[in-house]
Amino acid sequence: MAAKRRKDPLWARLILVFGVVLVVVSGGTLVAAQTLISQATDSITQTNLLQDNAGAAAQEGGNNIDGAVNLLLVGIDAREEGSSVTSVLSDTIIILHIPATHDQAYLISIPRDWRVEIPAFAKTGFEGSTEKINSAFSYGYQGDGTEIEKRSRGMELLATTLNKITGITFNGAALIDFNGFASVIHALGGVDMCVDEEAESAHLGVDSDGKLVQGWYSETSGIQLPAGVKPLVHKTGCRTMNATEALDYARIRKSLSDGDYGRQRHQQQLIKAIAKKATTSGVLTDLGKLNELTKAAGDAFILDTQGIAVADYIFTLKGVAANDLMLIKTNEGNLRSELIDGVSYESLDDESLAMLNAAKTGTLGTFLIEHPQFIAKSA
Structure with a gap:
């Protein structure tokens, strides 16, 4: 899939779109919502970050996504065009899980030092190894190509690694530069x-x-x-x-x-x-502020929806409000470090692996009722 150029960052625009949905739910018109959603999403950079690792295809003839949704969110340091850096690590790895009820959202952070088997990756000649999971992105990123092509390869290998360990398939993905939030926060x-x-x-x-x-x-x-x-x-x-x-x-x-x-x-x-x-903060009801917000940041996000229109995601997930974001921690937030050949790694306990399996099977809500210790503080 060829990359589609956009001017503004994903999350600034998704915030706008989510606001539009809230307005519609409160009595706005569907036609107005569709117009604003189109304006908010038509310049987002979209490319295939997951390749063959997608979990769900676009639903034909509708604007609702069936079943549970897993999105892979990965944060990296920004790299300037022409940078000589050949190794880029995934600084942040988060699985955004939404159950089939589409009324709750869970953020599951994956320890970047988790010792895992990273599979071979023919596109860069990587033969596979056992090391920290944040290296997976780097092994996919290395090699020739444009910056977006290298980042897409990095995301693909990371998603493949997670899939082989947990069995989780992803409906979509977003590659994020956390520094890209700066202009958004400033606008807020x-x-x-x-x-x-x-x-x-x-x-x-x-x-x-x-x-x-x-x-x-x-x-x-x-x-x-x-x-x-x-x-x-x-x-x-x-x-x-x-x-x-x-x-x-x-x-x-x-x-x-x-x-x-x-x-x-x-x-x-x-x-x-x-x-x-x-x-x-009143941003969602002020079109001037909304416009300022969507123009606040630069090229910091790349999105892969696996063929599903962004508007379909928004309409499907309109029941998920900001206060419904539940923060989930692995290992109950306790360090499980081990030193191997002089390198410190993190391991996940059996209950954490069971928690990830619950995300795979769409039963995370039930798991958390039985294991509330995995729920992190929200503030």
Whole structure:
């Protein structure tokens, strides 16, 4: 499938579309909704990210998707065109699971250090190996091609890896640059976040005037900042964060007691906070604000709906509100690290694998009733 060029990011436009659906449900007209949905989605970049790993085809002659839905959301660092970087890791891996009732949504974060068997991938000559799951994207990304072709290969190998381990097939996928949320958050006037544990930034500092200063992180030396600048410390408590603060908080893991599990939780919270702010701040009822929101960010998202119209997804999932996003943690949020040949890996316990199997079979809701310890804090 050839990539379709778009001007604005996926989630900004999906927020607009979801808002349109809420307006329709509240008494708007279907014709108006279809017009706005078309305007909001006609410039999204769409390509085949999953290749032969799709779980469901488009439903003919209707605008509703049958059965449970699993979408693969993957976050990576942005790469400039012409970059010499040949290895790109998937920084964030999330399975968005929606049951057949289409009235609930679950965000399941996959530990990026999970030790798994990555299958051979003929498109890049990769022969297969056993290592961290975030390497799967890298082995697909490597090689010749345009940036979108390399990213598509990376997504394909990651989806294949997850499918072979869990049996989950995906109805669609989105490749996300978390930094792409910055303009969206700015257009929303910030997002409300609750810091559950004091955390020191690995990327931002504060100067003597209280101004934020961008630093960079070294694996050997930690955060690198200009003289006189101290690392930003996120204090516990709830408050409105601007885009820089919110994205920084969602990236921290080294200074958290539960490491990557804490970061997974905070990234889930950020996604929920963006959705909640968009649906409660008056943006959805103000066409001017909606237009500003859809134009807020740059090229940060690539979408694969496996042939299903974006509008069909929206109409199908209109029963899923921002407050219905349930955050799910593996291993009950506890570290299960093991050192193999000097490398630290994460493993998933049997109950976590059973939880993923419940997502595969569409019984996740029942599983969580029996295992509430897998539900993470939403704020």
